[in-house]
Amino acid sequence: MAARFMETFQQIRVEFGKAFHSLFQGGEADLVLTNPADPLTTGIEVVAKPPGKKLQNLNLLSGGERALTAMALLFAILRVRPVPFCVLDEVEAALDEANVARFAHELRVLAADTQFIVITHRRGTMEEADALYGVTMPERGVSSLVSVRLSDEMDYETA
Amino acid sequence: MAARFMETFQQIRVEFGKAFHSLFQGGEADLVLTNPADPLTTGIEVVAKPPGKKLQNLNLLSGGERALTAMALLFAILRVRPVPFCVLDEVEAALDEANVARFAHELRVLAADTQFIVITHRRGTMEEADALYGVTMPERGVSSLVSVRLSDEMDYETA
Amino acid sequence: MYLKQIDILGFKSFADKTQLVLSPGITAIVGPNGSGKSNIADALRWVLGEQSVRNLRGSKMEDVIFAGSELRKATNFCEVSITLDNTDHHLPVAFEEVTITRRAFRSGESEYWINRQPCRLKDIHELFMDTGLGREAYSIIGQGKIEEMLSTRPEDRRGPFEDAA
Amino acid sequence: MYLKQIDILGFKSFADKTQLVLSPGITAIVGPNGSGKSNIADALRWVLGEQSVRNLRGSKMEDVIFAGSELRKATNFCEVSITLDNTDHHLPVAFEEVTITRRAFRSGESEYWINRQPCRLKDIHELFMDTGLGREAYSIIGQGKIEEMLSTRPEDRRGPFEDAA
Numbered sequence: 001m002a003a004r005f006m007e008t009f010q011q012i013r014v015e016f017g018k019a020f021h022s023l024f025q026g027g028e029a030d031l032v033l034t035n036p037a038d039p040l041t042t043g044i045e046v047v048a049k050p051p052g053k054k055l056q057n058l059n060l061l062s063g064g065e066r067a068l069t070a071m072a073l074l075f076a077i078l079r080v081r082p083v084p085f086c087v088l089d090e091v092e093a094a095l096d097e098a099n100v101a102r103f104a105h106e107l108r109v110l111a112a113d114t115q116f117i118v119i120t121h122r123r124g125t126m127e128e129a130d131a132l133y134g135v136t137m138p139e140r141g142v143s144s145l146v147s148v149r150l151s152d153e154m155d156y157e158t159a
Numbered sequence: 160m161a162a163r164f165m166e167t168f169q170q171i172r173v174e175f176g177k178a179f180h181s182l183f184q185g186g187e188a189d190l191v192l193t194n195p196a197d198p199l200t201t202g203i204e205v206v207a208k209p210p211g212k213k214l215q216n217l218n219l220l221s222g223g224e225r226a227l228t229a230m231a232l233l234f235a236i237l238r239v240r241p242v243p244f245c246v247l248d249e250v251e252a253a254l255d256e257a258n259v260a261r262f263a264h265e266l267r268v269l270a271a272d273t274q275f276i277v278i279t280h281r282r283g284t285m286e287e288a289d290a291l292y293g294v295t296m297p298e299r300g301v302s303s304l305v306s307v308r309l310s311d312e313m314d315y316e317t318a
Numbered sequence: 319m320y321l322k323q324i325d326i327l328g329f330k331s332f333a334d335k336t337q338l339v340l341s342p343g344i345t346a347i348v349g350p351n352g353s354g355k356s357n358i359a360d361a362l363r364w365v366l367g368e369q370s371v372r373n374l375r376g377s378k379m380e381d382v383i384f385a386g387s388e389l390r391k392a393t394n395f396c397e398v399s400i401t402l403d404n405t406d407h408h409l410p411v412a413f414e415e416v417t418i419t420r421r422a423f424r425s426g427e428s429e430y431w432i433n434r435q436p437c438r439l440k441d442i443h444e445l446f447m448d449t450g451l452g453r454e455a456y457s458i459i460g461q462g463k464i465e466e467m468l469s470t471r472p473e474d475r476r477g478p479f480e481d482a483a
Numbered sequence: 484m485y486l487k488q489i490d491i492l493g494f495k496s497f498a499d500k501t502q503l504v505l506s507p508g509i510t511a512i513v514g515p516n517g518s519g520k521s522n523i524a525d526a527l528r529w530v531l532g533e534q535s536v537r538n539l540r541g542s543k544m545e546d547v548i549f550a551g552s553e554l555r556k557a558t559n560f561c562e563v564s565i566t567l568d569n570t571d572h573h574l575p576v577a578f579e580e581v582t583i584t585r586r587a588f589r590s591g592e593s594e595y596w597i598n599r600q601p602c603r604l605k606d607i608h609e610l611f612m613d614t615g616l617g618r619e620a621y622s623i624i625g626q627g628k629i630e631e632m633l634s635t636r637p638e639d640r641r642g643p644f645e646d647a648a
């Protein structure tokens with residue numbers, strides 16, 4: 001029980017470091033047990049250092065850096081404990097264009113083993129999608145679904 | 160004391176309804192005292208109904224609708240109790256392009272009486288700005304400030 | 319295993335019968351603010367057996383039934399179905415295709431089916447128990463919730479480590 | 484009254500002396516994630532007298548002093564100044580231009596000036612008390628904080644109504 005926890009923890013920890021390094025194009029990140037002596041009750045701290053910067057409290061990171069760090073953790077969990085499908089609702093809202101591209105690329109790699117449904121306003125994410133659905137309300141208050149293509153998207157959703 | 164509170168409350172309530180109607184291009188919103196009998200201890204509830212929709216709990220509104228409603232409240236407060244300057248840090252992150260344009264237009268109107276400093280990733284907001292400053296880190300970990308023009312912006316920050 | 323189709327009727331803003339056909343890979347859902355995108359995520363969470371209405375942004379279970387608009391009346395019930403390709407038998411059942419349906423009435427009654435067999439909510443939970451789609455899993459990240467993965471107290475972050483283990 | 488200039492030295496990621504010249508109207512600050520935009524908002528909050536380091540995303544006051552980078556050493560102190568055009572005498576002082584400076588040392592000491600006159604933090608608070616830039620005011624909306632205007636409990640929302648009244 002404790003052994004399985006520790007094993008899973010180590011695997012996610014390794015994947016987290018790799019995912020972070022990939023999304024940030026450098027830097028380091030780690031997971032640290034708050035109470036290593038007791039695997040069954042310990043908490044888990046996230047430690048993250050973007051490239052070129054000093055290691056600091058996670059709260060001092062920017063909004064975009066925190067979102068990217070959280071994604072690295074999510075991706076690590078998906079690699080060690082895959083799920084058949086994963087729904088992401090506007091998780092990249094805080095990212096700039098360059099980071100959206102990195103996020104979308106990482107999704108593409110993971111999509112080999114996981115089906116993703118991503119709700120998004122960001123063009124970079126749309127470009128990586130295999131299929132696009134548009135939700136609108138031609139009749140106010142009632143949702144309507146249509147299949148769309150990316151060139152259609154440019155007209156109203158370029159964020 | 161109670162009279163002044165009620166007077167300010169009524170003014171903000173009226174401005175909130177107007178600002179909401181303007182940002183949503185329709186619909187209604189209101190502020191309701193939770194305990195009208197006691198102005199000195201009452202709380203204030205926000206009620207909002209986007210155009211064409213039924214009035215529902217605020218939690219059922221979408222992320223963008225909630226952000227827009229919050230902005231309407233902020234703008235109402237700024238109109239009734241002006242401040243000399245106001246700093247907004249990525250407040251329009253949840254808005255689609257059409258709503259960003261409405262938000263930016265409203266800022267322009269308020270800017271006659273209030274100086275705004277807006278941190279933003281959104282082109283619609285940048286287009287409404289009188290001046291643009293770019294913050295970058297050519298040396299990693301050290302911020303550097305430059306004056307920029309909008310055409311420069313297109314290269315790296317089109318969100 | 320992958321999601322082949324989501325059918326929504328009367329759930330939140332989806333007053334009319336709506337069908338989302340899906341393939342493996344990445345499907346993006348786009349559209350203006352308030353159009354209903356997150357409501358699709360809610361519908362998926364709901365049909366997988368979500369019991370806490372707060373995780374659906376509601377305050378009572380009735381909140382997920384179409385409440386009407388200025389032009390339309392409210393409906394009496396809502397129904398969501400998902401169809402999964404189970405050729406890899408990731409779900410511990412013999413079927414190569416599995417359809418889960420959940421229906422709720424304004425009066426408070428609920429009905430559930432697995433491949434057209436009436437069942438209990440409990441059966442839906444048990445079906446997904448070992449798939450990683452169970453209730454603690456990181457399979458649905460809601461709007462504004464990604465940062466929660468960092469800010470939860472260390473003790474709360476154990477979920478995927480134990481759950482999965 | 485309007486903000487004419489913000490001078491930052493050693494505050495968070497602004498290791499080098501940085502000057503932001505401002506005019507009335509709308510000034511936009513743009514740039515990549517992690518470049519330092521929100522740190523400018525923090526600098527403004529700090530020089531106006533912010534006492535809670537949690538409102539500056541820190542856990543101790545020392546967190547706002549440049550901590551160094553891989554190539555640079557940490558600094559011993561930080562300093563932020565703002566210069567306000569006060570021709571309308573919105574600030575209750577005779578001066579047509581007002582400069583507020585706050586300096587903090589890693590050792591824990593702090594220094595404050597109003598128009599080059601040393602003063603206490605209390606004096607800065609009192610200067611801004613009736614301007615709407617006081618501590619309850621809605622003059623700085625931080626990143627991720629706009630929704631807080633809706634989700635605060637009704638009781639909490641009284642701030643601007645009473646404060647201003």
Ligand SMILES: Nc1ncnc2c1ncn2[C@@H]1O[C@H](COP(=O)(O)OP(=O)(O)OP(=O)(O)O)[C@@H](O)[C@H]1O
Binds near residue numbers: 223
């Ligand atoms: N039971 C219901 N009946 C009718 N409409 C509902 C119901 N529940 C929610 N809605 C409506 O659904 C809309 C929100 O939809 P949703 O959250 O899916 O939007 P969204 O497309 O995700 O938008 P955003 O881009 O702003 O996040 C709201 O306007 C809300 O009033």
Ligand SMILES: Nc1ncnc2c1ncn2[C@@H]1O[C@H](COP(=O)(O)OP(=O)(O)OP(=O)(O)O)[C@@H](O)[C@H]1O
Binds near residue numbers: 294515521548
């Ligand atoms: N005391 C300090 N010394 C050095 N660097 C610091 C200090 N405090 C914070 N930082 C750095 O400042 C960066 C965050 O800056 P900031 O929050 O202003 O970014 P931002 O431009 O607003 O980005 P985003 O668009 O993602 O919100 C972090 O990388 C953090 O490590």
Ligand SMILES: [Mg+2]
Binds near residue numbers: 221223355356461
């Ligand atoms: Mg949404």
Ligand SMILES: [Mg+2]
Binds near residue numbers: 062
């Ligand atoms: Mg920021």
